[in-house]
Amino acid sequence: MAAAKNMASALSLLRSQPSHYVVASVVGRRYLLAQGDVLTLPRLKDVRVGDTIALDNVHELGSRDYTLRGDPLIPPNTVNVRATVIEHTKGALETVVKFKRRKGYKLTIHNKQTYTKLRIAAIDIARPPIQQFA
Amino acid sequence: MSRPILRASLKALPSNGSAFFIPQIRKLVFEYCEHQRGSALVRLFLVKQIEQLAHENPHVEFVVKQRNNKRPIVRGLYMNDRDKVIELTSLEPPSIMQKVQLLLDSSGAPIKPLKTAVMSSTPATRGIWSGLHVQETFKI
Numbered sequence: 041m042a043a044a045k046n047m048a049s050a051l052s053l054l055r056s057q058p059s060h061y062v063v064a065s066v067v068g069r070r071y072l073l074a075q076g077d078v079l080t081l082p083r084l085k086d087v088r089v090g091d092t093i094a095l096d097n098v099h100e101l102g103s104r105d106y107t108l109r110g111d112p113l114i115p116p117n118t119v120n121v122r123a124t125v126i127e128h129t130k131g132a133l134e135t136v137v138k139f140k141r142r143k144g145y146k147l148t149i150h151n152k153q154t155y156t157k158l159r160i161a162a163i164d165i166a167r168p169p170i171q172q173f174a
Numbered sequence: 175m176s177r178p179i180l181r182a183s184l185k186a187l188p189s190n191g192s193a194f195f196i197p198q199i200r201k202l203v204f205e206y207c208e209h210q211r212g213s214a215l216v217r218l219f220l221v222k223q224i225e226q227l228a229h230e231n232p233h234v235e236f237v238v239k240q241r242n243n244k245r246p247i248v249r250g251l252y253m254n255d256r257d258k259v260i261e262l263t264s265l266e267p268p269s270i271m272q273k274v275q276l277l278l279d280s281s282g283a284p285i286k287p288l289k290t291a292v293m294s295s296t297p298a299t300r301g302i303w304s305g306l307h308v309q310e311t312f313k314i
Binding site: 089 | 187189190191192193195197198276278279280281283285286287288291292293294295296297299300301
């Protein structure tokens with residue numbers, strides 16, 4: 041049962057609550073994110089450390105008592121989710137040994153996976169435009 | 175009788191990037207030898223590229239240090255009092271640039287195996303379910 045009749049009242053109900061979460065698709069994967077979380081992704085090649093990214097594909101915006109769910113995405117400009125690129129790193133060294141017995145085949149692979157870390161800076165719910173009275 | 179609130183639990187958790195972003199690298203120290211062959215390409219890099227690099231990264235202090243009869247290294251020092259050291263013996267200038275960029279992009283945090291993609295210290299937004307606080311008390 042819908043708690044609100046239209047988008048504006050739904051957003052005002054959500055805004056009345058103190059904390060929010062979003063379910064957003066980032067690089068093809070869905071994550072449940074709140075403000076202040078650190079999200080580790082495969083290395084993003086076209087961003088620099090310190091850049092701000094907007095997460096566009098939001099499936100769900102929720103608070104303690106209310107949830108706004110999209111089909112499959114909630115309309116754009118409803119919520120503004122900003123993330124800051126805080127780091128480009130590599131993971132711990134992983135060693136993979138491939139071996140076949142009696143064939144003289146032994147292969148050692150050393151891998152350090154490259155990652156990018158994002159900090160979810162803000163989840164801002166859109167406000168309706170201020171009515172201008174002539 | 176409620177538990178007393180401990181003073182240490184009221185401190186603010188680190189959250190770089192939430193309101194503002196502060197780059198975590200503060201200093202890059204290049205150490206090279208004046209005579210040895212292994213440092214020749216590092217010397218070339220220092221003559222040609224380091225000034226441009228320093229201009230592009232005004233938040234970092236660049237230090238060039240002569241250390242004879244030792245291998246050339248670059249050391250990045252970070253805000254968490256840790257440092258990362260990379261050896262540059264016989265590396266070509268593009269490879270040296272790659273290693274320097276690795277230090278500039280890092281936060282100095284220790285490298286650990288990745289367990290979950292999202293690391294969160296926020297309490298659950300929807301609250302934690304309790305069997306005593308529902309209409310019909312949950313019976314095991």
